[in-house]
Amino acid sequence: MKKSIAGFTLIELMIALVLGTIITAAALMLFISGQRDITLQQASADIQSSGNFGLGFITKDIRLANLDAANSLLKKDTAYGGIIIAASNYPQSMQQAIQGKNVFSSAIGSISNVKDPFSGAMIGSAQLVIQFKAQNDGFNCEGRAYTAGSYIVERYFLRADIDASNEPNSPLGLACEATSYVDGASTFNNSNFGSGSGQLIIRRVDYFHVLLNVSNNDNSTFKYLDMSNYAADSTNPHINAVQIGMLVRSNDGIGGNNFRADQQYQVLNQSIVVNADNNIKTPFLRRVIQQTVALRNAGLGISDTVTAAGGQ
Template structure:
């Protein structure tokens, strides 16, 4: 007697293959989704850590601006003024040495990765130059030691991060370079100040913007001005606070390609879009902003009151 041979029919095999393909595809989709979630979480962590650390570091130094200045009222013609806007913020002995150099907040803006959403023109980032008189020995934003009694000058600006691999856009970062001078000197202790690369504080910053909170002589009117408009304001208002804003992106891409080329970001009073060359690889981006009141700048004091010595 012949034994019957059991097996699968062609239809059963086709159904099994189809079900296996569906299960494999579902597992693959879960894996890809998980990888994207990990990349997104890592990108968010990058921005949070760099933003929190960087902002804390910067605001700590900005609060020192105008410390122990000759005049608490901070304006663009205040000698030793904490926010360095024009040549007049340096003493007479220094003015020839700084003339024409990039050692002012109102100097030509630095590079960026953004452009105007309406005209399409590239928008240069701002820079911020502050100074204060050191009451004790300490370390500047580059980690270099300074001596009590010296005037410390620090410049925050964007520069390209050198020594990195290929990226779809310029690998910009917020950097700070520092120097110092003594009262009566006719130059900085670092002759290259204003053109150096400085120390990177926050990596991958596409745009850096600065506004000044200013008020008129009797403190009845307050407004925000960028450095260019403040430098040319005929009323020469008081500076009360510094507002900084940055468009920070993650170090690595987040997978997928759902980034719109016309995505607008609001950085303080400036709307920007990312340059088209950056669309190839999507990055997580976030606007980080901070307002720092200058407690050494005579908040609430009018021009009719003599204020000497920042406290």
């Protein structure tokens, strides 16, 4: 007696193959989506850690600006003034040492990776130079020791990072260069100050912008000016606070191919778009980080504020 042999029909086999393919594809999509989420979270954490650390590092010293200056009202002609705009902010004994050197704050004192969204013209980054009198021994932003009673000068600017690969544009970072001098000295402790590379504080910054909160003599009018407009203001208003804005990006790409060359960012009063390499379309996470720092040694004491916004 013959035994009947049962098996899959062709239709059943095809259904099993289709179901297996669908389940495998769904699992693969979940894996890819999970990887993208992890990459995005890592990029966001990277920006937050570097941005928060960098801002904290900068604002700590900015709050000391104008400490023990000749006048508590900080202006562009204040001797030993905390925000260095002009030669008059340095003592008379240092006038020869600063000639021809890049030792002043400027609206476009350093490079950037951004351009105007309307004209397409490149926009330079700001340079911020501050000084304060050290009340105790300590270390400057480059990690060099200084002694109590010295005047500490720090220069914040963007420069290229030599440790870079597969970058969507110039690998710029926010750096700080520092020096010091004592009252009556005719030279800086670091004779190369103004031309050194400094120490990187925030590793990837596409744009750095600075505004000054200023007011007239009776404090009836307040406004924000960049360094150039403040230097050109004939009324010589006094400075109450410094507003810092940066476009910070992640060190690594976040995957995908949805890079938007027309993505606009608002950094303080300046609209910008990223000037990216057309051959590298990998999107990078970017965030606008802004903070207003009250100059507690220079007048009214406006409250500190921090804001952030983002994009790709």
